[in-house]
Each structure stands twice: as C-alpha cells, then as structure tokens.
Amino acid sequence: MSTPLTLKRDISPPPLRKGSTVQTTNGDKRRKSSLTDCSRRDDEQKNLSSAGPSLAAIEAGQVEIRNHLDYFTSHFKQVLRPATTARLDIDEFNQLYRRNRHVHGRHFVVHQHDHPVSGVHYDLRLQFSDSSTLSFAIPYGLPGNANSRRPTRMAIETRVHNLWNNLIESASHSTGSLLIWDTGEYEVLPWRQTDTRSTDDEHSDAAQRDGDKSSEQSHSERLAKSFQQRRIRLRLHGTRLPTNYTISMWLSSTNDRDCQPKKPKRKRRRIDPTKTANKFEIMTSSESESAEMQQVKQSLDPAVKNEQEEEQDAAAGVASDAEDEDASIRANNAYPGANNTIGSIHQRSWFLTLDKKNSGFERIRSGPDAGRRRGGWEPFFVRGRDHERSVVTGRSADEVMEDEGVDKFVGRKMWRPITG
Template sequence: MNGRMAQPISLTRDISPPPTRKASSAQIQTPELAHTNGAPGTGDRVDREHVELLDAEPTLAAVEAGQARIRDHLEYFVKLLSSVTRPCPGPTLTISDFSKLYKRNQHAHGRHFVVHQHDHPISGVHYDLRLQFSESSTISFAIPYGLPGHPNSLRPNRMAIETRVHNLWNNLIESASHATGSLLIWDTGEYEVLPRPQKKTRTTDDELSDSGEDDARSHSERLFAAFQSRHIHLRLNGTRLPPGYTIAMRISASDSLKGPPRKPKTKRRRMDPIRAARLRKQRSAPADSETEDDELDETQSETAAVYPADVDAALASEDEDEDATIRANNAYTGATNAIGSVHQRHWFLTLDRKLSGFRKARSGPDEGRWVGGWGEPFFVKGRDVERSLVTGRSADEVMRDEGVEKFVGRKMWRPIVE
C-alpha cells in the first residue's frame, strides 16, 4: 500500500464506503485461504492475526468494501496509518491518542465523532460529519463547505445532508480510489448533546439560553432523542476545532416528512469498457505453471482474486439485492439504522455563537459584532490546503500512498472565507 503500488481495483463503486459484495460474485475462498489468516498487500504494516482473507492479497479498498473481514478494525487501521504519517505544522492527534479515543467509545453509549474531508469524483469536495449513536453505527451528514468557524461571517449557515448510516469503524478510515476519491480525517473526538435552549419571544438561536435541567441520559441517548425532535445542539470536543465549539442543527417539518429518493431507472455502469477489456485480457493470459501464486504479477493476481468469473457477468450483477437492502434500510452492511435516518434529508446547520462562548458587543468599535469565544476565526479551505489530523497527509498524498494516479476530481469548489 505504498506510492509504487498499482491502482487498487477492489473498490469500484461511486459511494463511500461501498456495499459489500456477496461471496457468490466476489468473495472467493480458495482451499489454501479458507482457513488461513493473512495480511493485506501492504508489506508488514498489518499483523496477520487481525485479517481473515476473503480475497487473495486484499487491499485497503477491499477492506473498506467488506471483501476482507477484519477481526480488529482499530488494530488494522492504527498499524496502517502509523506507516504513512508525515510531519505536519498544524494540529495533530498522536496515533496513541487516536487509538485510546476509539477504544473508550466501543460500547453502546459511546459518543465518538469524526469529520472526514472527502474529495469525491462526482459530488466533489465536501466534509462528512459522522456521529456514533450505538455500539456499531453512526449517523452521517455531508456538509458541502465544512463546519462554520467565523462568528461574524456573511455566510454563517451551512447545509447538512443525511447520508447512509455507517459502521463505527468507518470513523477510522483514510483511503483513496478512482471511484471514491480521497478520504482523510479532518478532526475527531467526542461530542456532547446540550439541552435544547428555552425559547424566548422574538429571539434567535444565538440569543437562547441553556435550560439548565439535569439529564441523566448518556450523550448518545440524548443524540437519539434530539435527532427524533429534529433539533440538535452539538458540542464537538475535537483537536482541530476550538474549545467549546458548538453547532445547532435543525430541520423543518416539511423536510422531515420527505422520504428517500427513488432509485434511478437506469443503473450507471461501474466500470468503463476499456478497463473491463484489459481485465479480461489479463485474466486470459497464460501463467507459468512453475510460478507460485505469491510471485505472480501484482495486477494479474489482484484481477484473478476479484474477477474469477466472466467480467461481463460481474459487471451485470453488481449485487442488486444487497444494494436494494442498503437503499431500503439507509444503512451499510453491518450498521443498523435504529435512529431513523432518511437518505438525503436536508438539515440547517449554524454556529451556535452564544454556546460557543461569544457575546454581542453593545458598544465600542465592535458594537453589534460577536466577540470573545475562541478569538481568531477559522476557515475550512479545502483539499489543497487541509491535512489529516492523524497522519499529516494532504489529499494528494493519500492518493499517492494508495497508488491512485491521474484522478480527475470535480472542480469549482471554493472555501467560505468571509
């Protein structure tokens, strides 16, 4: 899994993470591998004891796609990320603290969160906020321009769009592929759900005060209840985000009644014909009978593992049944949508300036402006500037580490810096 590796081909879907493939079409267990543990094709970076092979030479993309069953996702990703860290001038979270954070939230009342920077080839650059609500699952929101960080911004509001319910271990991922683009950890930590402020006559959320009522429920239970009420006051205690950072999320009654979008009538092809033809040619090429499997050309070996049957049949199937289940439940395999998330429902997100520690100046040169809080505002500046909190990598460096070359991303993304 280094810069010299050929492009991973296990991941060919246009969503992240993609649904897993069924054993009948993609998960092949040869007699030699059926009862053997092994590490993915990443050198010595991952212990053999943590990976159960369902494909020969599984890649990170195969792990993300569910084609390699991981016994300990934390151990797997800790070793993987440790091997690709770089010096970074900005805020960082050590691998040790990254591991401890995840471990202490591996239970039913965990409150882990992550903000991923995602450069997707179709939807473009956006930021995914994922919030743990059970031992296994997280609700997920796509925020096109990232979290707001300027209390006096001319554009203080954001749109947050519900996406599929993810597995908790997806919070650990940094990856890249041509199909899904790059994914890096922008911030991670633990969240708090604050009591819903008491309404006052003719006031805005920024002028609401905390109710002060005691709540014996865990924060994940509060998140569950707040999500149902369509009004969440969320404090994100991360490393990059400033202390006390709090946002308000709301959804209108009309939007809450909207169902998930209909399945498109035509299914987009997952692989271009040129690539499919190349794979067929690679598979049909005769192999030296005296050559061992582990000495095969990397691309040929990977092709044989993922496409053991006719490529046309693999392209045609695409696991329709599993895709339909994921759409119906709005949850990836292994996750449970017990919280009632609705795909592509739109939320209104804004910085809660008062609960973040700001106050409105009543006099002086800053009269009418919000002052105090954490002082200097921050701005989310996108893939060309931002780096991973854990590995220090840029989006381009994640791409290179995963062997993704000549990636064509969606253009025209601009940061909000005013």
C-alpha cells in the same frame, strides 16, 4: 490449488453479489474477467502488504477484518508525515476509539472526502450505538467564523455507517480520497437553555427541567432524542476544533419526511479519468475568457445567492453518491454491519450553523461594530483538499492517494472555500 493470499490473513472474502460471474468447478471458484479486470486485480494484489489488505478494499467491503483499530493504527504509524498543524497522537487516537466502543459511546469524526462524482465535501459522523454512526455530508465543511456572511449551511443525511468507518483514511479511483479532518467526542446540549436575563419564570423553569432530565441520559441517548425532535445542539471536543466549539442543527418541516427515497431513475454520469485528464488543458482562450466573464457577472450582484446555489448543487452530488447501491441498503439507509435504529432518512437536508453564544461569543450592541460578535476564539476556515491535512497522520489528500497507489485521479472541479 494453493490457498488464496486473502485467506492467509485475519480476513474473509466478500459475499457474492447478484449478477456475479463466479462459477464453481471441482470445488474451485474462478471468475470470468477481461484483461482489464485482470490488470485491476493485479494492482489490488500489489496493495496487499504483509500487514493485510488495502484500505480501499476494506472500505468497499471487498474484505473483512476482525480488528479494524489495530489494522488502522498499525498502518497510520507507517505513513505519518511531519506535524505542521494540530496532531492527535496515534496512541491517543487508539484510546479515544477504545473508550467509546460501547452502547453509550460518543465518538465523532469529520472526514474530508474528495469523491469523483460529488466532489469535495466533509462528512460528520456521530456514534449513536456500539456499532453505528449517524452521518451528515456538509459540502463546505464546518463553519469557523462567528461573523461570516454565510452563517447557515447545509448538512445532508447520508447512509448510517459502521463505527469502524470513523477510523478510515483511504483512497481509490472509485471513491476518491478520504482523510480524518478531526476526531474526538461529542456532547449534546439542551436545545432550550435558561437565559439569565429572561424575566419569564415559567420558561426558565421548563428549560431547567429539560436540562435535569437530559443530565440523566448518556450523550448518545440525548443525540437520539434530539434527532427525533429534529433539533440538535452539538459541542464537538476535537483536536483541531477550538475549545467549546458548538453547532446547532435543525430540520425544517419542508425538508422533513419519514420514508426512504426511491431508487433514482437515472444514474449520474461518472468521470472517466482516461478521457478527462486533459479536459481543462485543451480549453481555448475564448472559452476560458467567456467562463471568467460569466463568473465575474455572477459575483457582482447576488454573490450570497450564487454561493447558496453552488452549495445546493454540491449537496445534490453528495446525495447521489449511492445511486447504484442494492435495494437493502436503500431500504434500511445503512451499510452492511450498521443498524439504523435511530431512524435516519437518506438525503434529508438539515440546516447547520455555528452556535455563537455557546461557543463563547457575545454580540456587540453599540458602536461601529454593532451586531457583530466578539470573544470566543480566532476564526478558522476550511480551505479544501489542497490545503487541509489529516489530524492523525498529517497527510494531505494527494499524499493519501500517493500512499495508496492511486494515480491520475480526476476529481470534480469548481469547489471554493467559504472565507467570508
């Protein structure tokens, strides 16, 4: 028997899972499969280029490679699109990851993820060790408007990821598209800061002492400490994000818990692309009109409340992505190869807001614009998969899917950007 294609490269086949149909006969392993499974494997085999396995196979843990950085940078050089927005050079992307590949590294990434079940959301991943990242799903992306009517958003804790997951741009029918919206290094600022206008000397001295102590720690150590205290002030030094971009995150006592959630009793229904491709095309005019009228009625009076409810629905979808994962992943809240030494709890909902003062904005105290913010930088808005592009390759979500050979993908609808 000839050597399998996957063993001719710097990779290894995945471990067998419970319930696998693999059998051993005369030292050869053969998998019982239907014609559908054979067709799927043929498609996956086509994705195995001379450079190595497909990105989706690596992300799913179906294959393992020893040098993720070299693999991804080599692949990205082949799929670059013309620069239309801020772009991080491939060599700088490479150097950024290399200089943070140690226990005190502070690498971060914001992924745009269009998942078939949970829909479009944005994943913020923060390195806290030499191998692992703390991960939050933010349904509507990072806030970019200091005068937004939606100053506070949700950030849902998800699984602890491997550090190399920060490098991924991929697409598949089971996971949707994933592109790098921004990446760089983070800085953890003290939660309490000295207010020069304050007359409370005791408070100022205490804040100063906190700052002195934190200055002796690395930013990854400060992140772990702030995470344990359930209050994080984070400055993100990225390529797309403006200078001094700072956010505050906190976990209220009502959302706090110290144990992992149990396995859900029911799984969310997954979308079958072959059955739902024409779903919206066959909607009758009366159904379309009633849906539009319902949206109008909802938007007339409690607009902000309805948007918050939409965010909660999206958060519920994000939180349920991994309902079918094995018991060890659920118990540890970490994917294989990552270590949850920071104590992350799955599905806890944090609050996240733009830190206006530390981002450079000041409050207007008089006049017709009293109470609003000025200064800082020009507002930006996260507009979703049809508009956003990778800060590394310049690709859109559709272009990532095209490059990875994903056809007829049906995503979750009704995602709307926050532009006010």
